[in-house]
Amino acid sequence: MHEGAIAESIVDILKQTALENDLKGIVKVHLRIGKLSGVMVDALLFALEALRTEEKIIESTLFEIERVDVVAKCNICNREFSFDDETEMALICPSCGMPLEIISGKEMEIVDIEGV
Numbered sequence: 001m002h003e004g005a006i007a008e009s010i011v012d013i014l015k016q017t018a019l020e021n022d023l024k025g026i027v028k029v030h031l032r033i034g035k036l037s038g039v040m041v042d043a044l045l046f047a048l049e050a051l052r053t054e055e056k057i058i059e060s061t062l063f064e065i066e067r068v069d070v071v072a073k074c075n076i077c078n079r080e081f082s083f084d085d086e087t088e089m090a091l092i093c094p095s096c097g098m099p100l101e102i103i104s105g106k107e108m109e110i111v112d113i114e115g116v
């Protein structure tokens with residue numbers, strides 16, 4: 001994943017939101033990032049930090065990042081399993097060995113934007 005590009009698109013969304021709502025600045029942004037999204041939170045925060053100097057809109061923005069656990073479902077056993085591991089995981093049902101369907105953990109979304 002290219003966290004720099006993601007950071008820029010987040011700033012674009014914030015600028016658009018500010019324009020539409022007549023905001024002077026963004027106070028707080030709540031992001032949800034799934035552990036399977038491939039986004040490295042540290043790298044994303046670093047990229048956002050780097051944009052702060054050139055983008056007035058995020059000069060004093062607090063970025064709140066919520067990590068979303070990976071939840072996968074077995075369609076054979078009809079059971080759900082959650083995975084806390086951020087590294088490469090085998091998404092195989094522990095009971096029957098069939099591949100699991102991922103229900104959450106891939107998201108990368110802006111949940112809430114607070115402006116002034």
Ligand SMILES: [Zn+2]
Nearest residue numbers: 074077093096
């Ligand atoms: Zn199963």
